[in-house]
Amino acid sequence: MIQVQHLTKIYPNGTRGLDDVNVDIQDGEFVCVIGLSGAGKSTFLRCINRLNDATSGQILIDGEDIAFAQGAKLRSLRRRIGFIFQQFNLTTRLTALENVLAGRLGYHNRFAGALGLYPESDIQLAKDALTRVGLADRMTVRVDQLSGGQQQRVAIARAVAQQPTLILADEPMASLDPKLSNVIMGLLKSFNQDGISVLVNIHVLELATAYADRILGFNQGRLVFDGPPSALTPDVIDRIYAGSVADL
Numbered sequence: 001m002i003q004v005q006h007l008t009k010i011y012p013n014g015t016r017g018l019d020d021v022n023v024d025i026q027d028g029e030f031v032c033v034i035g036l037s038g039a040g041k042s043t044f045l046r047c048i049n050r051l052n053d054a055t056s057g058q059i060l061i062d063g064e065d066i067a068f069a070q071g072a073k074l075r076s077l078r079r080r081i082g083f084i085f086q087q088f089n090l091t092t093r094l095t096a097l098e099n100v101l102a103g104r105l106g107y108h109n110r111f112a113g114a115l116g117l118y119p120e121s122d123i124q125l126a127k128d129a130l131t132r133v134g135l136a137d138r139m140t141v142r143v144d145q146l147s148g149g150q151q152q153r154v155a156i157a158r159a160v161a162q163q164p165t166l167i168l169a170d171e172p173m174a175s176l177d178p179k180l181s182n183v184i185m186g187l188l189k190s191f192n193q194d195g196i197s198v199l200v201n202i203h204v205l206e207l208a209t210a211y212a213d214r215i216l217g218f219n220q221g222r223l224v225f226d227g228p229p230s231a232l233t234p235d236v237i238d239r240i241y242a243g244s245v246a247d248l
């Protein structure tokens, strides 16, 4: 369970990326985060796994605060969280399998990982993850020779190989052909059905309502909606998308 309490992020230039956000996310939920560009969606996800540091507030992962954790405690909390980026964030000169094995690095010392000294159990886990995302026949291909959709599937396999309890995905379809959106959302949904909680930032409202159990709507750093897709009435949608991008 994730408990976000009074989470505020003020960037050094004074921009309020998040403003007193309070939300609890139960184990196994599939949550889509929506809002205009600049509403705070990325900041929210990035604070949860500490790619961004919060200014104040708490983020409890199964009761342990990650917002200000340091050292070994931070590393162990981060192991539980897989992160999927818009631009994939793979090491392009490595193969699909090597990239997925990188998801296991948090479990070993960095030296062993750098030398490619992974235990056989990790290699099997990575192969299983690549098979699940439909890339069994691409494991030894360098990722720069894969299509964008295949690269994002490698990134999903890397997150899953980490054996996380939570996957955060920040606009995972934004760099891809719209036709691939359902493939990516379908994969995230299937891992969610295995029990992994999923939070996805998403621009396309129709996709959010099709896949989410629950929607979080942000506007100018504030959480302005928290409910099921069925509660997204036109008035609520107007409230979430109020203001123009130019104002933000």
Ligand SMILES: Nc1ncnc2c1ncn2[C@@H]1O[C@H](COP(=O)(O)OP(=O)(O)OP(=O)(O)O)[C@@H](O)[C@H]1O
Residues within 6 Å of the ligand: 011, 012, 013, 015, 016, 017, 035, 036, 037, 038, 039, 040, 041, 042, 043, 044, 248
């Ligand atoms: N490093 C930064 N320094 C200063 N301000 C920032 C920084 N990163 C984000 N912001 C600002 O914080 C606010 C929230 O940004 P954020 O990227 O979280 O929004 P978003 O909803 O994810 O937008 P998008 O959909 O365009 O990715 C915006 O006003 C943005 O300009």
